[in-house]
Amino acid sequence: MKKTIYILILSILYTISYAQEKEKDIASIKKMCGCYEVKFNFTETFQTVSDSTHNPSPTKKDYGLEWVELVEETPNKLVLQHLLLVNNQMIIKHWRQDWLYENTDFHQFYKDKTWKYVALQPKEVKGQWTQKVYQVDDSPRYEGSASWIHKDGKDYWMNTTDAPLPRREHTIRKDYNVLERRNIHEITDYGWLHEQDNRKLLRDDKGNDIEIAQEKGLDLYVKVDNSKCLAAQNWWKANQKLWKNVREKWQTIFNKKQDIQLENTVDNKPLFSHLFDLEPTTTKEETDKIIDSFVK
Template sequence: MQHFRRGSILFCIVVVVSSIVRGDNTAPPQESSETVVSMAFGWPFLDPASMETRGGTTQGSKVTLDEAPSEAWQELQQPTLAKRERDRQAILAMAGSYRVSFQFIESMGFAEDYSPSRPYFSWATEHVRVLEETPTFVSLQHTLVMYFADEEMGGPMVTKHWRQDWTYEDRDLHVYRGNSIWERLQLDEEEAAGAWSQAVFQVDDSPRYEAFGRWEHEDGFSRWTSNDAWRPLPRREFSVRNDYNVLGGTHAITITPTGWVHLQENCKLQVGDESEPPRCLACELGINRYERIAEPKVQEPADAYWAKTGDYWKEVRSAWEEVFRKRDRFQLKKAANGKKLYEEHFGYAAEIEESGEYDTQSGQTHAQETIENFLVTP
């Protein structure tokens, strides 16, 4: 097991009898209503009240975990798989229906008069679908499907979430450079040999970050570890932090018999113009757990959403592919014509979903023109 201890995160959780700490989208399931999730690996000499976990307020419906090893996990264990195919099966094993927990805690600080930010916890249910797969490419689309304990809130609430594209021996990446700028990075043959890139996209299919790394498979473990890569300020920090604007760090994704785990070791950076060196304010540890569920049923509502809007979102992806082909470097505006990019795309998709009608040419034009309106050459 030594191979999988390099760069690992010592991160554990303790359940303490108290009141609920709620997540951005849902709190823990109802059967845990008498517990609080807190960080055992934290700041032992600070006032516990100052380290109370922050998050949202809504209560999620009851969840039933699927505790049987998945078919994808069993396929991954087949001894006859070639290395590239075993890598691909590990990526495909991330598809499915999940309860997801997101936890982050700052581990150290470097700013003058540093005081650690409150730990973060949120919880949700979602479905991960395979949009496309070939022997050297896999695209996975996440869709939030939220059921609530409060029946007055209705449900399920279905929302397009983030996307991850995996490419084998990818030598043409677009990486984040700070200040809403993405730039082409070309790897040499040796750097790309045997590696898979992971390109992560925002809810509106605009780029977020791209990293590359290699899968390791040993003793039932399958884990991918990335290079050090930059990302924009995460959504969980938009409304509470303005002292840093880039999250840099490494990722490790490990496949388990009943899901997968995403570990992060991050540095919170303040990045100015290119003449100034970045300044690290604090380091952060993160763990996102994807636990396969049997209930509630989240695939069917997700499938229904994609049946109505999928053709439009395909045009959005195609428009971005054209941007990546043509532009070595680009910057995204925060708003255009008084709207944010996600508002333009989600508003159009909502009209399609409500009407049940979609015109291919109009959708293509809207996707291309909308994205073009937000692009700037820095």
Template sequence: MKTPVATLVSTALLLAAGHACAADPARDRQSILAMRGDYTVDFAFDETVLLQPGYERQAAMRSGGDETVIVVEDTPGRIVLQHILVDAKSGHVTKHWRQDWIYEAPTRFEFSADQTWNVRTIPADATRGAWTQCVYEVSDAPRYCGTGRWDYTNGVATWTSDLSWRPLPRREYTKRSDYNALSVVNRHTLTPNGWTHEQFNTKVLRKPDGTQVELAREFGFNDYIKTTEVDFKPARDYWQATAGYWAKVRAHWDGFLSRAPGVRLKTKVDGMAMIIPLFTQAGDVQEGKPVADAAIAKVFADWVEPAPVESPAAATKVR
């Protein structure tokens, strides 16, 4: 698939800066682990550059929430962080997104078509000294991956990804049908008050013949601000009770995402056909009720299948 030229150029410059820094995986690990903790989060998305005649800038999106980030796995080459939302008034808990960080990962999944993620090889020069971040849906279904190096220029810890594809976010797919993929560069930065996640998005219509139409660029800014004003005990209690269950769910996904060709979902775009039964099962586990491994397996049997096998040229590397 073709890559948006302007985004590719900016990404190349960012990666060139990353290559200038010697790898320091121990320091990188501490930067990733610094994202754990309790936060009040502000989410902001603004369309910026309009790229097609007649296209009208969409309304800015603003939202927020209270979220804790829990370390699920911590090994020298792999860190898993689980985000959990808490409603400050009711104490209601919602398992949110997950981010996995892998040092010098040899492969990653990439959103390649509707409801399809193919596992592709990362070129050696791109993954050397780099961390691949993969992001997952609330059901632990795949969303996107990016590969990049941590940079500490002027004492500021920043990780910048390369260019990658991701599906439409929840804030858009219920409202939009004029594009079907985002071309994205992600940047994480540690700050005195927490950390930030910047997204440099291009909204793209990928056509069956391989051509692409870029509609607009968008800047996303997620600000994670440390807080001691919210009681996150319900989130920690939830995770303590259900961590074993969700480990089994991740193992099922890993069966598809740890090797080519990857995975295709048979659900609608909202994914609710899997989210509802998995969250229901997790709720049962939290209440002390048994959930058979076969019940988890059935959800996957009903809604998940291997991705179509790609041509050798397409499967050899991340594009």
């Protein structure tokens, strides 16, 4: 009897501990929302293969004003939409990040607009959060699972996963086709940072990789008053229904739990161009049709 009570007490304490850690995780994720002055910094650190066909990328430094909106929240899912402000007025729908608690379904990037479906066991993701990152058109980009760490004055999440070429390089580099990203998202006293240690890989049809180069990235998100991003907030109010329809369509594709392969262009236009040209009042039937045309 005493042993049973002891086991029951341990089980209750274990459950409470997990619940408390989960609340800390959610608080950290929500701290990424708001208005930020962002500095983007990337530099190629090592050229593993050095010849005339592999020219290193120039160091990239850029900055911008970004609004991060919490557009969905349930106990096990948070959806954060990034909106980039150009000249404080022009709004560009930027990347999106979903955070899913103890998620077991993954679409891992392989290469050439192809994502492989992978299912993990619940015990493999116990207490973890999956960060799913999407393109500006809400098509898949990359995702990975790990635990948030809240220790020694640090508050961060770290994962390594494969991704397509970044937007800054996909038009200028043809010598690699996979970016292995080690992503660190850390909450700081000034806002948050996104640190990257990346490997540029050339992957063949059998899945064999050749490392071409390595890269360091550091994006600094400095919190500013939300009023500086008012134009982005108003833009989202006017356009959120359109993009909710797009998200829901993509979710039906992900729910099939199978590999995804996408066309590069349809009618000589990439997907984001088709969607960015739409009016906010465009019907779901029309956005569904556009997305379906890109899925092979």
